[in-house]
Amino acid sequence: MTGTTIVITSGKGGVGKTTTTANLGTALAMRGHRVVVIDTDIGLRNLDVIMGMESRVVFDLIDVVEGKCKPHQAMVRDRHRYELYLLPAAQSRDKDSLHAEQLQALCRNLENEFDYVIVDSPAGIDQGFRVAISAAREAIVVVNPEVAAIRDADKVIGLLEAAGLRRPKLIINRVNAEMVRRGDMMGQDDIVSLLSVEVLGMVPMDERLIIATNRGVPVVHDRKAPSGAAFLKIAARIDGDEVPAPALDSRSGLMDRVRSLIGTDRSAYSHV
Amino acid sequence: MFEVMRRPNARENHPKHDARRRLHDALTQDRVDLGPEAMDTLRQELLAVIAKYMDVAEGFQEFEVRRVEGWPALVTSLRVRERQQELNLR
Numbered sequence: 001m002t003g004t005t006i007v008i009t010s011g012k013g014g015v016g017k018t019t020t021t022a023n024l025g026t027a028l029a030m031r032g033h034r035v036v037v038i039d040t041d042i043g044l045r046n047l048d049v050i051m052g053m054e055s056r057v058v059f060d061l062i063d064v065v066e067g068k069c070k071p072h073q074a075m076v077r078d079r080h081r082y083e084l085y086l087l088p089a090a091q092s093r094d095k096d097s098l099h100a101e102q103l104q105a106l107c108r109n110l111e112n113e114f115d116y117v118i119v120d121s122p123a124g125i126d127q128g129f130r131v132a133i134s135a136a137r138e139a140i141v142v143v144n145p146e147v148a149a150i151r152d153a154d155k156v157i158g159l160l161e162a163a164g165l166r167r168p169k170l171i172i173n174r175v176n177a178e179m180v181r182r183g184d185m186m187g188q189d190d191i192v193s194l195l196s197v198e199v200l201g202m203v204p205m206d207e208r209l210i211i212a213t214n215r216g217v218p219v220v221h222d223r224k225a226p227s228g229a230a231f232l233k234i235a236a237r238i239d240g241d242e243v244p245a246p247a248l249d250s251r252s253g254l255m256d257r258v259r260s261l262i263g264t265d266r267s268a269y270s271h272v
Numbered sequence: 273m274f275e276v277m278r279r280p281n282a283r284e285n286h287p288k289h290d291a292r293r294r295l296h297d298a299l300t301q302d303r304v305d306l307g308p309e310a311m312d313t314l315r316q317e318l319l320a321v322i323a324k325y326m327d328v329a330e331g332f333q334e335f336e337v338r339r340v341e342g343w344p345a346l347v348t349s350l351r352v353r354e355r356q357q358e359l360n361l362r
Contacts, residue, residue, distance in 0.1 A: 147294060151298055151302065158344075184287050185287075193292075194295050197339075
């Protein structure tokens with residue numbers, strides 16, 4: 001079995017990288033895959049609390065790469081999905097504790113056992129970012145529909161491509177469909193025209209996601225959550241399924257255009 | 273009916289267009305490390321050079337730095353007039 005290592009990155013902090021990692025990892029496990037999510041944000045460990053596993057962390061990523069324990073001693077198994085594991089970051093070490101060669105060796109090793117190795121990158125474009133992307137075969141850039149996040153995403157896309165990670169894919173997180181409809185927020189078309197990359201999907205702004213995060217249960221477990229449904233769709237796309245393109249692409253018919261002009265087409269953005 | 277006709281203009285004033293326009297300029301600047309003034313000079317000089325060889329009908333239809341195959345590329349499109357004189361001579 002040979003798995004794939006995917007890095008989740010963004011440049012800008014606070015756009016939802018860790019939440020995306022937790023939910024895509026969980027969603028891929030729900031699809032029957034063996035998944036390990038790795039937190040490479042050394043010193044600022046968070047993926048464990050997002051996934052509700054913080055109380056069970058014993059060893060960490062740095063212990064593993066320094067040979068103080070075996071990978072399986074540090075990996076925390078998810079309570080809901082036995083095919084899902086977390087490899088937590090070290091909390092009391094700094095960014096220089098992890099080297100690219102160490103992470104590469106670890107990920108190549110884990111690919112023998114897991115279908116998906118998902119690496120959560122730290123924010124920024126410095127050492128931590130460079131190490132996080134070094135082991136990846138594919139890259140996903142998380143962005144919010146606002147100027148700072150998009151500008152940073154463009155920078156990161158350039159760095160990823162220069163590092164040999166061609167064609168990174170985009171997840172647009174925290175989309176307010178109503179604001180997009182009014183023209184108060186950039187939509188998928190706007191962002192694609194600026195960044196020229198493929199969009200994996202859009203995740204709506206969702207109160208249920210905040211509640212899920214408070215509880216430490218990834219929102220893909222909440223069947224009523226629109227954001228959870230969006231993450232499940234994105235996971236299906238990563239998995240190679242043909243999932244219908246997001247709504248913002250599909251507005252092409254003449255009547256649709258007329259409806260959008262006169263403002264009666266209220267459904268157009270409803271299933272982002 | 274008036275609603276139909278007014279809408280397109282109204283859409284241009286939407287806040288997202290501000291974001292898009294500002295980002296477009298910022299990304300161009302980031303990608304090639306060239307400020308707006310230098311871009312403008314480049315545009316004018318290119319236009320002048322091309323006008324030496326072709327009958328330029330209007331200004332640039334398109335002039336932007338876009339990512340093509342992973343690298344920043346200057347993508348331009350310029351409308352030129354057909355060479356009427358030569359056609360008349362035949």
